[in-house]
Amino acid sequence: MTAPGDVSIVHRPGRTLSAEDGPAALLTAYHLRTEAEKGAVVTGVEGLPERYRAEISDPQRAFADDVVLMALSQSAMAGCLVVTAPDDGGSEIKRLWTDPEFRGRGIASGLLGAALAHAAEGGAHTVRLSVWKWRVGAIALYRRFGFATTEPWDDRDQLICMERAM
Numbered sequence: 001m002t003a004p005g006d007v008s009i010v011h012r013p014g015r016t017l018s019a020e021d022g023p024a025a026l027l028t029a030y031h032l033r034t035e036a037e038k039g040a041v042v043t044g045v046e047g048l049p050e051r052y053r054a055e056i057s058d059p060q061r062a063f064a065d066d067v068v069l070m071a072l073s074q075s076a077m078a079g080c081l082v083v084t085a086p087d088d089g090g091s092e093i094k095r096l097w098t099d100p101e102f103r104g105r106g107i108a109s110g111l112l113g114a115a116l117a118h119a120a121e122g123g124a125h126t127v128r129l130s131v132w133k134w135r136v137g138a139i140a141l142y143r144r145f146g147f148a149t150t151e152p153w154d155d156r157d158q159l160i161c162m163e164r165a166m
Contacts, residue, residue, distance in 0.1 A: 112145055
């Protein structure tokens with residue numbers, strides 16, 4: 001699939017990812033930034049919660065049943081997104097991240113559109129996601145793609161849950 005400009009979007013089944021060729025650097029940046037935004041002082045991967053370290057060090061296991069979409073600009077990793085396999089008719093979008101160097105090129109929109117297409121092809125009736133309330137740009141993007149705030153399934157403070165019918 002093609003995104004705007006010189007960026008292509010590649011679908012990778014999670015079970016095929018390795019720490020070397022997977023989106024480890026993007027996931028690291030995503031998790032470190034998220035923890036900083038929450039007010040946690042984390043200086044490296046070793047300071048992240050175990051579940052996040054596992055995604056970075058062993059994406060094959062962490063995303064075994066999922067598909068990881070990666071935006072590539074030539075050979076550089078520009079962005080990533082995880083879309084879960086449909087479960088009870090629904091998929092979930094996680095870890096949407098664009099490298100700051102590549103922002104403003106429509107990469108997040110391209111990844112999100114590809115994720116929705118993948119979920120529809122897989123038979124999902126709904127797609128859900130959660131987003132921190134301070135990520136207003138991401139929330140606006142999700143709303144443009146038809147997501148609406150819904151009853152929370154995750155009770156973490158300041159987390160907004162959104163859903164969209166397919």
